[in-house]
Amino acid sequence: MGLDAESINPMMWRSSATELDWNAVFAEQLPRVYNYFCYRVNNEADVQELTSRTLEKAWRARQSYRPERASVATWVLRIARNVAIDHLRLVREYAPLEEATETVGEDGPELEQESASDRARLQSLIRVLPAREQELLALKYGAGANNREIAGVTGLSESNVGTILHRTVQLLRDRW
């Protein structure tokens, strides 16, 4: 995979081509990772736990990051994906699925009620999708990744990502 615009973003680099500007990485990637997990697990405690785990792993592996292999976003999202896989496997094997829905909003009461209802609805629709489709939605709408980044994270081809997402969104709209 070649370089993309983000991997050569000078904001991501400090003094040399091998030293990450961690503050920039943290500021840019944390919201993406956090929102990726908002689409993968249902409660806030798990979202924070898994986000922490991902950023800790990235922090500790920061010196082994190689820009020629992947953009920073792809690298961090790959870590997040592996963290999610480990977590979901553990949940599946040892603990009941979590159904609790906890949401945070800043809208007024009516809007908040409406959007809370939308969130619960979307969550329930996503939960019954196959794992791959859930993951692509989380990367697209949670992490805000483009199809090329998603392809880099998942190993699927870019066109395949586009096709699956199109089909999945259509399915969600039908069921909405």
Place this chain on the structure above:
Amino acid sequence: MDEKSLYCLRRTPPEEFVRRLQASLPLQDAPDPVGPTRSGRAAVAIAVGIMVIAGTFMVPAVRATAQAFLDLFRVVHFVGVPLDRQATERLLGTDLDLPHLLGEQVQWLQKPQPPMPYATPDAASAAAGYRIQLPAWMPVGWDKEVPSVHVRGPTAARLVADTERLGKILTSLGIEDVTLPESLNGRSATLRVAPTVSVKWVHGGSTVELLQSPSPEVELPAGTDLPPLAQIGLRILGLSRDDAYRFAQSIDWRTTLVVPIPVSTVAYSQVTVQGGSGLLLEQVGPPGPRRRAGAMVLWSRDNRVFALRGTLSSADLLEMAQTVQ
């Protein structure tokens, strides 16, 4: 559904969480030399605890060893066995695929099924076949109303002992001074786990979960000399020869469930729950950004085993445990 709806699960990370996470990262600059991460080890600790009640042979690495060799087993007592960091890494390391090695000797009689959600405790009780017990007391601010109940169906598995394979495991772990009795070869232990019920509450960023199940049962042909076999299991868990011997001789293996505890991440102590003995497990380590401090109480009463775990203080968890009825 419009495009905006697809983004409706997005939200801004809480500032306090971001601040704590950012502050904690430099503290972790010294990477773990080997083995699983801190989070991984914590997960293992939780998993080990859950195995007690969820009763699975899925990861039999630490569970089957100490208790799969009983002629009739019911949980009355819980006893912790310290598993040091080296032992944890050795058991979970990639060089020795213990779950796989032992897993090949497991025959499922009734495979584990995914947990099923139920709308009310009564519905879950009906599905589980017994009346669910609930805490009469919750910490301040928590709603006693049950928001989430799941029931996992019964499970049964048979483990057939293969002394050759067991010998390989012992050798791989560097245990050379154990002689496996030939009579063990081909003998089987059958584990039966009744339906397990999970009730979960969420408040703010914290969760608490109560798991309960009738005591799992393990059957073996009668007349098995249990302490020597338990001693082998304890050696696999990392106890020295002398410690394993003393421990094996001091335990009533028909009523005691041994819980291996990775002591580098989990502290444990015996506690009294509703007049009986219980085990309190608490995550240890420097404060981090996670809200999950993690503690668990295990106890047994009237042939039922309970695990109460969550991100509450251990005092609150114990208080809750005392009121489960």
